[in-house]
Amino acid sequence: MAEAIKVPTMAEYMAEGKKPEVLFWVGCMGSFDDRAKKVTKAFVKLLSKAKVDFAVLGTEESCTGDPAKRSGNEFLFQMQAAANIEVLNGYEIKKIVTACPHCFNTIKNEYPELGGNYEVMHHTQFLKALMEEGKLKVQGGKFKGKRITFHDPCYLGRANNEYEAPRDLLRKLEVELVEMKKCKSKGMCCGAGGGQMFKEPEKGNKDVNIERTEQALETKPDVVAAGCPFCNTMMTDGVKGKNQEDNVEVKDVAEMIAEAEDL
Amino acid sequence: MQLIAQLLFIAALLFGIGFFARNVKRLIRNIKLGKDIDRTDNPKARFGNMARVALGQSKMVRRPIAGIMHIFVYVGFVIINIEVLEIIIDGIFGTHRIFSFLGAGYDFLIGAFEILALLVLLGVIVFWTRRNISKIKRFWANEMKGWPKDDANYILYFEMVLMALFLLMNASDYQLQLLGAEHYAAANGQITGAFPVSQFLLPLIDGLSVSTLIIVERAAWWLHILGILFFLNYLYYSKHLHILLAFPNTYYAKLKPKGEMDNLAAVKKEVDLMMDPNADPFAAPEENGEEEEPEKFGASDVQDLNWVQLLNAYTCTECGRCTSECPANITGKKLSPRKIMMDTRDRVEEVGENINKNGEYKEDGKQLLGDYITQEELWACTTCNACVEACPIGIDPLSIILDMRRYLMMEQSAAPNELNIAMTNIENNGAPWPYNQMDRLKWAEENN
Numbered sequence: 001m002a003e004a005i006k007v008p009t010m011a012e013y014m015a016e017g018k019k020p021e022v023l024f025w026v027g028c029m030g031s032f033d034d035r036a037k038k039v040t041k042a043f044v045k046l047l048s049k050a051k052v053d054f055a056v057l058g059t060e061e062s063c064t065g066d067p068a069k070r071s072g073n074e075f076l077f078q079m080q081a082a083a084n085i086e087v088l089n090g091y092e093i094k095k096i097v098t099a100c101p102h103c104f105n106t107i108k109n110e111y112p113e114l115g116g117n118y119e120v121m122h123h124t125q126f127l128k129a130l131m132e133e134g135k136l137k138v139q140g141g142k143f144k145g146k147r148i149t150f151h152d153p154c155y156l157g158r159a160n161n162e163y164e165a166p167r168d169l170l171r172k173l174e175v176e177l178v179e180m181k182k183c184k185s186k187g188m189c190c191g192a193g194g195g196q197m198f199k200e201p202e203k204g205n206k207d208v209n210i211e212r213t214e215q216a217l218e219t220k221p222d223v224v225a226a227g228c229p230f231c232n233t234m235m236t237d238g239v240k241g242k243n244q245e246d247n248v249e250v251k252d253v254a255e256m257i258a259e260a261e262d263l
Numbered sequence: 264m265q266l267i268a269q270l271l272f273i274a275a276l277l278f279g280i281g282f283f284a285r286n287v288k289r290l291i292r293n294i295k296l297g298k299d300i301d302r303t304d305n306p307k308a309r310f311g312n313m314a315r316v317a318l319g320q321s322k323m324v325r326r327p328i329a330g331i332m333h334i335f336v337y338v339g340f341v342i343i344n345i346e347v348l349e350i351i352i353d354g355i356f357g358t359h360r361i362f363s364f365l366g367a368g369y370d371f372l373i374g375a376f377e378i379l380a381l382l383v384l385l386g387v388i389v390f391w392t393r394r395n396i397s398k399i400k401r402f403w404a405n406e407m408k409g410w411p412k413d414d415a416n417y418i419l420y421f422e423m424v425l426m427a428l429f430l431l432m433n434a435s436d437y438q439l440q441l442l443g444a445e446h447y448a449a450a451n452g453q454i455t456g457a458f459p460v461s462q463f464l465l466p467l468i469d470g471l472s473v474s475t476l477i478i479v480e481r482a483a484w485w486l487h488i489l490g491i492l493f494f495l496n497y498l499y500y501s502k503h504l505h506i507l508l509a510f511p512n513t514y515y516a517k518l519k520p521k522g523e524m525d526n527l528a529a530v531k532k533e534v535d536l537m538m539d540p541n542a543d544p545f546a547a548p549e550e551n552g553e554e555e556e557p558e559k560f561g562a563s564d565v566q567d568l569n570w571v572q573l574l575n576a577y578t579c580t581e582c583g584r585c586t587s588e589c590p591a592n593i594t595g596k597k598l599s600p601r602k603i604m605m606d607t608r609d610r611v612e613e614v615g616e617n618i619n620k621n622g623e624y625k626e627d628g629k630q631l632l633g634d635y636i637t638q639e640e641l642w643a644c645t646t647c648n649a650c651v652e653a654c655p656i657g658i659d660p661l662s663i664i665l666d667m668r669r670y671l672m673m674e675q676s677a678a679p680n681e682l683n684i685a686m687t688n689i690e691n692n693g694a695p696w697p698y699n700q701m702d703r704l705k706w707a708e709e710n711n
Binding site for chain 1: 519520521522523524526527530531533534535537538560561588590591593594595596597598639642643644645646647648649651652665667668669670671672673678679681682684685686689690693694695696698700701702703704705706707709
């Protein structure tokens with residue numbers, strides 16, 4: 001499986017005078033974080049498998065500004081937004097898919113007022129659509145019958161009311177889907193949002209990710225399914241913190257589908 | 264005697280309503296201290312929201328016990344207040360049960376009021392038990408010490424007394440009718456009203472003379488209506504104000520997706536200017552254009568917040584559902600979204616008092632940031648929206664937290680250091696970590 005995956009860039013498409021059907025917005029974590037890069041690669045494999053005509057921005061992509069905005073640095077956020085919108089509009093992008101709910105929320109909800117209007121989808125929504133169109137097979141495989149609990153990312157769930165797309169995909173994998181007490185609109189944050197990822201937590205009696213991991217472990221899962229690179233990191237750390245890394249995996253929904261297909 | 268009672272009643276009524284009107288005026292003035300924000304779009308969705316969330320209590324029942332008990336108290340209170348209309352008319356004109364001409368319908372109404380009164384009593388007793396005996400955690404948080412805790416209990420005691428008086432009034436009225444007392448009993452000997460609950464109180468007043476019964480009935484009647492007038496005026500000083508403000512608050516609540524946070528217009532102006540290749544950075548200010556004071560970014564005091572945020576603060580009933588869902592609070596951090604709302608109300612009240620005294624706001628050397636809400640609280644927020652989702656009446660504590668962070672970040676450069684480093688990285692290389700933007704596609708070349 002060492003073959004390099006072909007990842008076309010927008011610049012290459014442009015040079016050939018073509019436009020892809022969809023832009024894959026990779027995001028900072030998806031580009032640089034070792035754990036999240038695996039999700040990026042899994043998602044690209046699925047896109048290739050489904051013969052989706054896609055491209056990435058590559059070196060022309062830059063942080064959406066989400067952490068800046070939610071830390072209160074509106075100035076930096078709007079600078080990032082303006083620069084990104086210029087690039088996106090320059091390529092006449094119409095449709096964007098991303099595996100990061102933070103990028104998803106920012107581009108979908110906050111860019112339009114600043115001049116960036118695109119159809120934006122979270123990768124679980126996009127994969128679900130591919131599955132429904134019959135372009136992607138999602139079924140059984142190695143996760144069949146396994147106990148899986150899905151941790152709702154705040155910026156996909158509460159922020160944008162998408163609770164079912166990831167769950168629909170997991171059901172197609174024929175897993176035993178178990179819910180945590182706090183799930184869907186009541187789901188608890190992993191602790192990374194609002195800039196927390198980049199700073200030490202304030203004084204308290206526990207870290208948020210440990211609390212959330214304990215809630216996940218209560219369901220006795222084989223896998224904690226995630227849909228966000230931030231959550232993925234926090235939950236992975238949490239599982240390690242509870243010394244459960246040999247028993248419980250933390251995996252993105254896209255990774256699970258790719259693995260089920262043995263990609 | 265009768266005439267004096269009528270006059271006294273009219274005086275009490277005018278005083279009670281007049282004082283309430285004065286407080287409502289102050290309330291509106293204080294809310295308008297906030298900045299303008301347009302929330303008049305999409306009235307259909309707004310009415311729908313109000314009908315579902317405020318009128319229909321849809322978010323209350325997410326916690327079933329508290330939710331159902333709350334519906335008893337809410338429905339009871341709203342409907343029993345129809346009876347207050349009759350009480351007021353009887354009071355002014357010295358009549359007895361003026362609506363009794365409705366016949367069987369009247370009996371049904373009075374009967375229904377009595378059953379509701381009993382349910383209100385039940386609800387209020389359960390609430391009191393939850394607060395004081397089962398000591399549910401959210402009612403015993405730090406910010407609930409002193410007045411907030413007392414306030415909550417006073418409301419419950421008050422409702423218990425009002426309902427007890429209502430039932431006692433009906434019981435003695437019933438007994439007087441049974442005894443055929445003048446003014447009470449109908450000419451045809453028929454009983455006016457139905458008393459499915461208060462009939463069980465009859466043994467308590469059995470054997471009392473007609474004149475004593477009249478005193479009991481009148482006393483209960485007077486205390487009940489004076490109590491209501493007092494309660495009406497207690498609202499402004501209490502968390503109980505939510506019974507009125509829940510309606511406008513849900514109407515003006517945010518309709519956009521919860522994840523969407525407003526793009527500051529003042530910042531957009533600056534960014535547009537910076538991105539405009541034709542802008543002349545050395546341009547002199549326009550001839551007769553007045554030197555514009557640069558707009559303040561974010562909020563350090565209540566006047567920097569918008570009026571919906573201040574309305575939110577007055578609407579908060581301190582139930583603490585937000586705080587009990589807050590991941591920071593659950594893990595022992597100081598942040599409590601409820602405290603953010605209580606602090607905002609306390610400060611806007613303080614500013615309002617300042618205006619009452621001085622005619623206009625005089626600098627008092629205090630502000631919301633620092634004197635009420637600390638940086639430590641603000642930086643603990645994960646912006647997860649759990650508090651917004653949990654609020655049964657559409658309050659948005661997160662928007663206040665964000666506006667205060669904006670002030671800290673853009674006016675004071677007072678962010679935690681690690682956060683500043685992440686910001687610098689985004690500025691320099693387009694990612695929160697110190698990776699080169701030119702390496703953004705390296706993952707594609709790596710072995711899989």
